[in-house]
Amino acid sequence: MAFETILYEKQAPIAYVTLNRPEKLNALSQQLQNEVREALEDAGWNDESIRVIVLKANGRAFSAGFDLSGGGGGGMSDAHSIRNMFMRGKGFSASAWWDVFWQNPKPIIAQVHGFCIAGGCATASFCDLRVASDDTLFGAPEIRTGGPYIPAVWPWLIGSSKARELLFTGNLIDAQEAHRLGLVNHVVPREDLDETVRKLALTISKVPAQTVEYNKKLVNMAYEQMGIRQVIERSLELEANALASPGSSPEITEYNRIRGEQGLNAALSWNAARFAEEDAWFKATRKRS
Numbered sequence: 175m176a177f178e179t180i181l182y183e184k185q186a187p188i189a190y191v192t193l194n195r196p197e198k199l200n201a202l203s204q205q206l207q208n209e210v211r212e213a214l215e216d217a218g219w220n221d222e223s224i225r226v227i228v229l230k231a232n233g234r235a236f237s238a239g240f241d242l243s244g245g246g247g248g249g250m251s252d253a254h255s256i257r258n259m260f261m262r263g264k265g266f267s268a269s270a271w272w273d274v275f276w277q278n279p280k281p282i283i284a285q286v287h288g289f290c291i292a293g294g295c296a297t298a299s300f301c302d303l304r305v306a307s308d309d310t311l312f313g314a315p316e317i318r319t320g321g322p323y324i325p326a327v328w329p330w331l332i333g334s335s336k337a338r339e340l341l342f343t344g345n346l347i348d349a350q351e352a353h354r355l356g357l358v359n360h361v362v363p364r365e366d367l368d369e370t371v372r373k374l375a376l377t378i379s380k381v382p383a384q385t386v387e388y389n390k391k392l393v394n395m396a397y398e399q400m401g402i403r404q405v406i407e408r409s410l411e412l413e414a415n416a417l418a419s420p421g422s423s424p425e426i427t428e429y430n431r432i433r434g435e436q437g438l439n440a441a442l443s444w445n446a447a448r449f450a451e452e453d454a455w456f457k458a459t460r461k462r463s
Contacts, residue, residue: 175216179206181232182213187225187379188372189217189280196233201241202293211274218278225379225386227278228371229301230285237294239316272406275300276394279387281378285371287364291346292316299327302390304357305371306349307364312357313346318445320426326409330397332357344449 181192191213193200217224275282284301291313298304328337332355349361362370433441
């Protein structure tokens, strides 16, 4: 397989899918999404020698989210492309972004570091397990530019109260807090991340593959009985509706005006400045670390 935005390597029993747009902080362009989907489908359904899939990334960040530069298939001002990133036709299919993680018969470990935010955090949340380096930051800052948070899986992962706080504020949390909340399974120093994930994957690979697959299906079934699929489908509708009516919010209107006149970076800087006072504690914490 020839890929341009990811690296795909099989070291049976582990398959490694590496996001490889480091210059863009591994922003999830449409091409990258398509290539990840193709690799996950191959490792999950086509190769019996693979027991575990690891999703990781090159560069300073796991992913800063969906590509908003115009080539990502989902700028924040385009409700239809946001919706189509996850859905094809009506409802989910085996090729949709969420389903290729959720329905994959192989367990998928997200190996995250640096920024794991917005669509990157959603993608890591779709994986079965998450192992983070101690410099990782998680969150959904994109809600500050309007619209609900697309994946809508956090109430199940971290509980109602914290999910509400993060989804009402767009604040970020560090790896230790993510571990306390149950969003990640393990937090380790950056230099130990590769080996920790490898050992976890090898342990899983020694369990009978059928047992692992059935247990994944059972856990998924438990969450589907609680309505996780319906909530994700509804979140996409709410996202599309919110983005289709940007004039209803003065903040979104101003953000889109600046983006149209001065570019994306200027719009993001304007939006970040609105939260500078509230986020000052976060900046101070990062300077001390």
